[in-house]
Amino acid sequence: MERPLLLFNRVGESGPDSTNENQTSTLDKRPRCVISDSSRFVSSLSLRSRYAGEVQGMAASDTPSQALIDTLIQDVWAACRPNSSTTHQNALWRATAMLISSPGVHRKLLNVVAWSQVELFTEVAMMTAVECWHWLFTARPDLELQFLQEMFAAWQCTVDKRLGLFSPEEEEVSPLAAYEGCELVPKPPFIKPHDIWVQFIGELVETAKYCSQEKVEMLAMFLHKSLPMVVGGLEPHQNRHVAAVGVRFRLLQCGLSLLQGDVLPRSLSKNVLRERIYCTCLDYFCGPPRCPSQRSADLREHIHLLIKFWQTMHSDKKYLLASVVGDFDVSAVDSSGGVAMSSSSATVGADMRAASGGGTGGGGGSMMSGGSSDFPRPQTASSSAGGWINTVPLSVSTNTLTKRSTRSKRQVNQGDLFVKDYIKKRNLILDLLAVEIEFLLIWHNPTSRAELHFQGEEMVANWKAKPVSERTLRDTARLAWDISPSLAVFLPVRLKNADSIVKEVSRLVRLNPTVVSHIPQALQFLVTTETLLNDAPELVFMLSWARVSPVQALSYFSRQYPPHPITAQYAVRVLASYPADAVLFYIPQLVQTLRHDTMGYVVEFIKYIAKKSQVVGHQLIWNMKTNMFMDEEMQQKDLTLYDTLENLVQNIVGTLSGPAKSFYEREFDFFSEITNISGQIRPFPKGAERKRACLEALSKIKVQAGCYLPSNPEAMVLDIDYKSGTPMQSAAKAPYLARFRVRRCGINELESMALAISDGHNSAIDQAAPASMGVEMWQAAIFKVGDDVRQDMLALQVIGIFKNVFQQVGLDLYLFPYRVVATAPGCGVIECVPDAKSRDQLGRQTDIDMYQYFLKTYGDETTKEFQNARRNFVRSMAAYSVVGFLLQIKDRHNGNIMLDVNGHIIHIDFGFMFESSPGGNLGFEPDIKLTDEMVMVMGGKIEAAPFRWFTELCVQAYLAVRPYQEAIISLVSLMLDTGLPCFRGQTIKLLRARFAPQSSDKEAAAYMISIIIGSFKNIRTRTYDMIQYYQNQIPY
Structure with a gap:
């Protein structure tokens, strides 16, 4: 009866009758276990009775037991193929019931119970598996060790298959480089199954510490294989997305729980595990900060886990003693007389970061083979301790380590240095975690509502508020660089208001730029006004740097930076790497860069992109014509730009031929007729006469196939609402509004169809694929004359970027950046809000x-x-x-x-x-x-x-x-x-x-x-x- 009671405590330990430090006045703010665990536990008991009865009935039939077992195993694997949760649930419960009722150890049944959730890898499948595992642990304690071997092998399979927590990061489109058809949405990894799995492992750790040394050693080896010793790798072992932060630190909490205390004996293995935990923790911060995309309840749970881990890491200092951490300079001799292992603090402290693979090699086979006796066991002083750090035995003999009389003074000093190194890393982790916790707390509770308060957040806030000297900040930057240059690059954005860190990171990047050239954000530390004016030799590395956003590339042709041939070449290369419609957004700025284009790179790029996309070419022509003059009456030329822009317009138009030229002429003739209406109605007085003149002028315009409004280059004009002409309020400038029937098909598709029409294929619209044709709708636009709309264009550009950012982070906000395009001095087209x-x-x-x-x-x-x-x-x-x-x-x-x-x-x-x-x-x-x-x-x-x-x-x-x-x-x-x-x-x-x-x-x-x-x-x-x-x- 004792075992089921233990199971109840294990499953229901956070249930309604237990105290919870984060209880709030609203039920949805409470941990989910408070709401769901009790009912799930009762349901689980009912399912146990049901399937135990079913299996007993099956066993009473005439079917041979082996045939019955084989059938149940096949049912489980068959249920994994169609991804049927209900079928899998029934099959797995029956297989578990059969495993419990069968005498001895049936390895195939054990295997299917431990592995099936990997094939499905869904939340429901994982929850079913964990419930079955709890039942198995309660009813058959003799199978625990064998089952754990299978389960850890199944976990290793998810590592090898890059599932969940170990999935590669999806590349997200930058809000600053959105293009047609891109998805600006959060792309979190699917980590729910691993989250449930790690919760089970956490419960296992807490129970194993007090009842089973064998389980402790198996769990330690499991953590060795799950946590890499690489910080800032190009392909991270664990996903760095903020949505996975809870699972990552829950797993690390399991490791620290094993380390802190005497559960694991003093050994090299124990020190290696601490190094792995520190490395995996720091690796999370080797990317830019992200806004959380989790639901409120999930985010609250993750914050709770982070605070708990921060507190555990804070208390780790008392376990970092030279007599414990530094005392592992092993020179054991095996039974054959050979050297078993020799290591030092310097080896583990520095060289281990270079170990590739992080101990994930070897798959699950080593964990599966044989019974519990096959698992690595603690070794005696006479046994072999051979093998490198990724395969180090769990318990290297410590008998020789405690003989302080044989230790030299040099070894003592090495141990002290090693402990100091760990304390520095611990402090860095606490600093970074404190910043992350603060951000997530503010995001979760922006107005500091008392009912959303977390116990322990004051301790984190007090740590973050402590004064730090300039020297300490510089040392922190150097430490981060030594651990991983990627970590150092993102340090300034996390530890704000620290100029010393920025200066030190800049110095380190300039000394060794190649190690961070794959990080776009690192370029700001290499390219500065100072390095450009001094023509620093390391600037040459900029030419092979990862691409930055289009707006940052354009900024190298602005007041922000002195002109330099290397920045010019790099900027043009970056702009050319983006789709033409991504550059289309920045046309006003692209034209302005000509003011600072002292070497002609922008001129050549404009010629290139105008040939690459006809729509971009049209938009460039309109914008360049707008910026030739400083006034709306076209009396005052812009002395800096006029000649350059005039030559560029002539060059772009002069190089057009064939369908491209026909498309240009048709579009500009159509738009010229539309805008000329303002001039025609201006002599008429406001009111009915001007309205009548507007409708008459509009009725004379005939729509040509393959045209578009400058404000909406993604929509082809099909017809005009000839009754919609409406003069606006202004008496002197005579702007007016008109409606057009348009079909939204996208910029690229519109250009293809327009060129096909120009080539004589007038049926291109009818022959276009239905999916590419888009929706037909009425689109109203205002045609302004005598108003400079460039300021509106700038404001709406910023609004457009903000909208992209909100979509990217999953914020439930609404903006409508209607389009405005300046087509000539004092002239423009404004999209109407529908x-x-x-x-x-x-x-x-x-x-x-x-x-x-x-x-x-x-x-x-x-x-x-x-x-x-x-x-x-x-x-x-x-x-x-x-x-x-x-x-x-x-x-x-x-x-x-x-x-x-x-x-x-x-x-x-x-x-x-x-x-x-x-x-x-x-x-x-x-x-x-x-x-x-x-x-x-x-x-x-x-x-x-x-x-x-x-x-x-x-x-x-x-x-x-x-x-x-x-x-x-x-x-x-x-x-x-x-x-x-x-x-x-x-x-x-x-x-x-x-x-x-x-x-x-x-x-x-x-x-x-x-x-x-x-x-x-x-x-x-x-x-x-x-x-x-x-x-x-x-x-x-």
């Missing part, structure tokens, strides 16, 4: 506030429609609030704020931003527009749940975009020479300050919250709306 009206229009139509509009449109607050609309409102409000704050977008009256039919808020018209604002650049408006009616939609007060969610989303959005601050700054810096009114001398300095680059994640979150509180129902917001009402009759 199914949306300005707040001004809604006010004129309904004469009610926004909250009343939501109630009237979507129903009472309790309705599903209202809840969805409010959810969409909060998601979009949070995203645009962060954008508005960082870009300092002003003039936020109700004519520039729109609401769509789904409740999203959308900001338009970015004529005032950065350093410009209405009323003589006073900066009168607050950082974020949060009016009374907006707050009412979000609950009416700061403490309301919707507003609290809005605040949390704002903080998460801010934290998500901060890693891309240099890219945003480069994007803006490239436009400084355009003379746009938003640039007044301090733009970059102020923009950088708003990203709070020197602040920790916790400080940055507090900063963002202070911005929200400062903008909450700010009197200046209402005052500005009142001014707009009295001046321009815009309701508020």
Whole structure:
């Protein structure tokens, strides 16, 4: 009866009757075991009875027992093939019941019970397997050691097959280099089966420590094989994605639990295991920080595991004694008189990082063969201790190690040095873990709600807050470099506000650039203003460096860096490596780089990419024509760019021939006819006459096959809504709106079809594959004349990048970066936001506030429609609030704020931003527009749940975009020479300050919250709306 009781304690130890340090007021914030384990345990007991009875009935039949066993084994393997969870569950339970009821050891049954979940590798299959294993351990304790051999061999198979925790990292598309058809989504590894498996192993470790030395030794060997001794490898042994952080550190916690105490005898093997744990821990930090993509409950559990591991690692110092760790200089002689092993602290401390494979070789066979007697056993002083570190026996004799009288003073000093080395590594791990824990805590609980507090987080915060000297920071950087250059490269981004680390890493990269040339982020330490001005010899290594983002490549042709032939060659090579449609996004900046193209590299690249993609060529021509002049009337030439741009336009057009030339002429003729309508209707007075003239001019335009709107190069124009021509409010400039029937087919497909039409295949549209044709829809556009839209283009570029970032990290936010394209000085095309009206229009139509509009449109607050609309409102409000704050977008009256039919808020018209604002650049408006009616939609007060969610989303959005601050700054810096009114001398300095680059994640979150509180129902917001009402009759 004792064994089942032990099983109950093991499975239910975190159940409802146990105390839990992280209990909160809401059930979903509690550990999942609190919710599910008891019911699963009762269900498991029921299943045991059921399948035990089934197997007893089978055994009572006339079928021979061996035939019955063979049938059950075949059923399990057959259930793995179609991935049927229910079938596999039934088959595995029957096989386990047969194994328990069969006398002796049936190796094939043991094998199938331990291995089947590897074939399926699903969450359900793994949970079923663990339940069966618990039953087996309870009912047949005599099979435990044999089963563990099989189970560890099955684990090793997942290592060899690169499943779950050991899966290779999927390459993610950079938000700065998005291209047509790319997936901007989180790509976490599928680690759930390993998570369940490691939980079982953790329970096994805690029980084995007190009852079975044999299990302890088997577990230690299992950890030796699972944890590599490589830090920062190009192909990491364990996946470094943040979604796998919980599984990784749960496994490492098992190792530390075995190390701390006298469970394992003092031996070289024990020291090697500690080295493996430290290496695997540090390897996680050899990549850039990532925003977590886990669900809230999973993230909470992972944070709990990290804090627990941090505490265990913190207490590891008392186990790092020279008499224990350093005392392993073995010179044992085996029975044949030969030297068994000779090692030193220097060997383990430094050389072990060079060991390849990390002890994963050998597969599972060595663990499976034979019974428990086949497993490596503790050796006596006379036995052989041969073999290198990856195959070191678990217990090398320590008898000779305790004879201190035979030890020399040199050996004692070596032991002390080795312990100091470990303490330094431990401190580095604690520093890095503290930063990671802080970030995950802020992400999980942005507003510091008391009910989401973790026990132990203060201890981590206190460690992180301790003062550190400049010398210690430099030593930390050197230590990280010695462990792995990859670790050192990502140290500055984790340990912020540490200039000493940046300087030291820069020095180390310059001394040995080849070891980090595969890391794009390392290039910033090699290429600086200083190295470029001094023409440092190590710059030559830049030519073979991994590619950076397009915007960073473009920044080498800007004010940020002095011109240099090597940076120019590298930048052009990087730009040429990206798809043409990825470069299309950066055309405004690409044209501006010509100002700093002292060697002609950009000129040649523009010629190259214009030939590579006709659509990119068209967009380049429009942008170059726009930037030839400094004014909208085309009277003042841009003396720096005019000649270069004119020659480039002539060259691009002059080299066109055949279908490409026909495509160009057709597209530019069509667009010229569209834009000329503004000039035709301008003489007519505003009102009915201008409207009539607009419709008449629009009716004369005939759609030609294979054309597109400059703002939407992914959609082919099929028809024009000839009744849609609507002149806008401006009397002098006569912009107008028109609707077009378009088919969204993608840039590449549109170009292919347009060239085919130009080649005489007019049926190309009809013959196109249905999958490539896309959806037909109405697309409205505004054609502006007399307005410089380049500032809007810049704002929407940043909004587009932010949208990509939010999608990449899985943040539930909404942005609509509608497209704007400048086609000539003072001219441009603006994509209209579909199914949306300005707040001004809604006010004129309904004469009610926004909250009343939501109630009237979507129903009472309790309705599903209202809840969805409010959810969409909060998601979009949070995203645009962060954008508005960082870009300092002003003039936020109700004519520039729109609401769509789904409740999203959308900001338009970015004529005032950065350093410009209405009323003589006073900066009168607050950082974020949060009016009374907006707050009412979000609950009416700061403490309301919707507003609290809005605040949390704002903080998460801010934290998500901060890693891309240099890219945003480069994007803006490239436009400084355009003379746009938003640039007044301090733009970059102020923009950088708003990203709070020197602040920790916790400080940055507090900063963002202070911005929200400062903008909450700010009197200046209402005052500005009142001014707009009295001046321009815009309701508020």
